[in-house]
Amino acid sequence: xxxxxxxxxxxxxxxxxxxxxxxxxxxxxxxxxxxxxxVEITRVGHFRVVSFYNYEGxxxxxxxxxxxxxxxxxxxxxxxxREWGDFAHFRQACREVELSDSRxxxxxxxxxxxxxxxxxxxxxxxxxxxxxATRDGKFIGEPYLEFGAPQ
Numbered sequence: 001x002x003x004x005x006x007x008x009x010x011x012x013x014x015x016x017x018x019x020x021x022x023x024x025x026x027x028x029x030x031x032x033x034x035x036x037x038x039v040e041i042t043r044v045g046h047f048r049v050v051s052f053y054n055y056e057g058x059x060x061x062x063x064x065x066x067x068x069x070x071x072x073x074x075x076x077x078x079x080x081x082r083e084w085g086d087f088a089h090f091r092q093a094c095r096e097v098e099l100s101d102s103r104x105x106x107x108x109x110x111x112x113x114x115x116x117x118x119x120x121x122x123x124x125x126x127x128x129x130x131x132x133a134t135r136d137g138k139f140i141g142e143p144y145l146e147f148g149a150p151q
Contacts, residue, residue: 002109004058004080005041005042005043005048006040006041006091008039008040009036009037009038010038010039011026011027011038011039011109012026012038012039012116013025013026013028013091013095014026014039014041014050014091015087015088015092015094016048016050020081020082021078021079021080022077022078022080022087022090023049023076023077023078024074024076024077024090024091025074025075025077025098026074026075026077026094026099027039027072027073027074028069028071028072028073028074028075028099028101028110029051029101029102030053030054030071030072031054031069031070031072033047033054033055033062033066033070034055034056034057034058035053035054035055035057036056037053037056037121038052038053039051039052039053040053040092047116052072052074053144054070054072057127062110062113067140068096068125068126069103069125071103071108071125072100073101073110075097075099075112076092077090077097079093086118090095093114095113095117096114096115097112097113098111098112098113098114098123099111099112099113100112103125106122107120107122107124107125107127107131108122108123108124108125108126108127109122109123117135117136118131118134118135118136118137119133119134120132120134120135121133
């Protein structure tokens with residue numbers, strides 16, 4: 001787990017606390033087009049900047065096929081002190097999220113499970129279109145990730 005600033009080669013959770021608000025960010029599978037780090041947290045003025053990298057280095061042109069196979073994305077967990085109590089409890093709950101991010105030829109499938117809830121998204125890499133999205137086994141029009149706090 002990264003601290004308030006730093007970097008990591010691992011694609012890992014990043015946790016931020018701002019007052020009573022808790023935020024957990026987990027990158028999906030990042031394509032490595034040449035990088036030293038996958039995740040970086042820096043401070044710019046009064047702000048924290050969280051970066052997830054597919055490429056680091058001199059500007060270069062990527063082939064169309066490289067761009068179409070480039071993947072990224074995030075899972076967000078958002079909560080508050082009122083919902084979770086202390087920040088450590090929130091972080092532990094986020095780490096219990098099961099995440100699968102895989103590619104099959106020209107499709108990408110992302111499955112996110114937490115407790116008895118799940119979201120399953122099938123995405124067309126070439127056309128960049130949503131093929132199918134389900135939440136708890138029911139089809140949805142947009143891939144919203146809505147788990148909510150445990151009751």
